[in-house]
Amino acid sequence: MKKILLYGIFIFLSFQLIQIDKENPSVDKKIDYNRVTYASPEIQKILKKACYDCHSNEVNYPWYSSIAPISWFIKEHVNQGKEYVNFSEYGKYNRYQKEHINSSLYRVIENKTMPLNSYLWMHKDANLSEKDYILLLNWFRTQCSIKN
Numbered sequence: 001m002k003k004i005l006l007y008g009i010f011i012f013l014s015f016q017l018i019q020i021d022k023e024n025p026s027v028d029k030k031i032d033y034n035r036v037t038y039a040s041p042e043i044q045k046i047l048k049k050a051c052y053d054c055h056s057n058e059v060n061y062p063w064y065s066s067i068a069p070i071s072w073f074i075k076e077h078v079n080q081g082k083e084y085v086n087f088s089e090y091g092k093y094n095r096y097q098k099e100h101i102n103s104s105l106y107r108v109i110e111n112k113t114m115p116l117n118s119y120l121w122m123h124k125d126a127n128l129s130e131k132d133y134i135l136l137l138n139w140f141r142t143q144c145s146i147k148n
């Protein structure tokens with residue numbers, strides 16, 4: 001029994017050797033989603049509190065993101081999230097990518113699949129109110145019809 005516990009501790013400690021990279025790439029505000037789309041301050045506030053931790057180059061890593069294997073899980077979400085949409089680099093997408101992203105944005109809010117549930121357990125303030133959902137939904141709908 002004691003042996004198993006010791007093995008467990010050893011494995012946990014060896015996990016800690018593999019740390020994630022928490023450096024954010026540099027941010028160019030000129031190509032940020034909010035600047036490019038002229039999003040209202042209200043919309044910006046919602047996106048920053050509920051989406052930017054996985055979909056931007058302004059990720060705030062919480063203290064527990066230093067503990068493996070939680071850290072790996074968080075990093076994987078950030079990597080994946082940014083692959084789908086990176087709000088900090090929105091200005092770099094071409095017209096077709098923007099169109100695709102805008103319809104996805106509308107869909108995830110309509111279906112309430114974002115923010116991810118696992119994120120909300122630890123970020124109560126990112127829980128969107130009914131009003132937030134409606135604001136976002138209307139905003140993303142108007143974005144879908146803009147061909148930029």
Ligand code: HEC
Nearest residue numbers: 050051053054077080081084085104105108114115116119
């Ligand atoms: C905890 C991290 C996290 C947060 C916070 C988060 N996302 Fe995501 N998002 C992901 C991951 C991971 C994926 C890719 C895998 C998936 O769809 O589950 C994703 C995928 C997406 C996609 C692409 C979906 C598709 O099927 O094409 C959109 C659009 C999106 N997120 C929008 C948002 C918006 C808007 C918010 C804020 C309201 C948000 N996300 C908050 C992690 C996150």
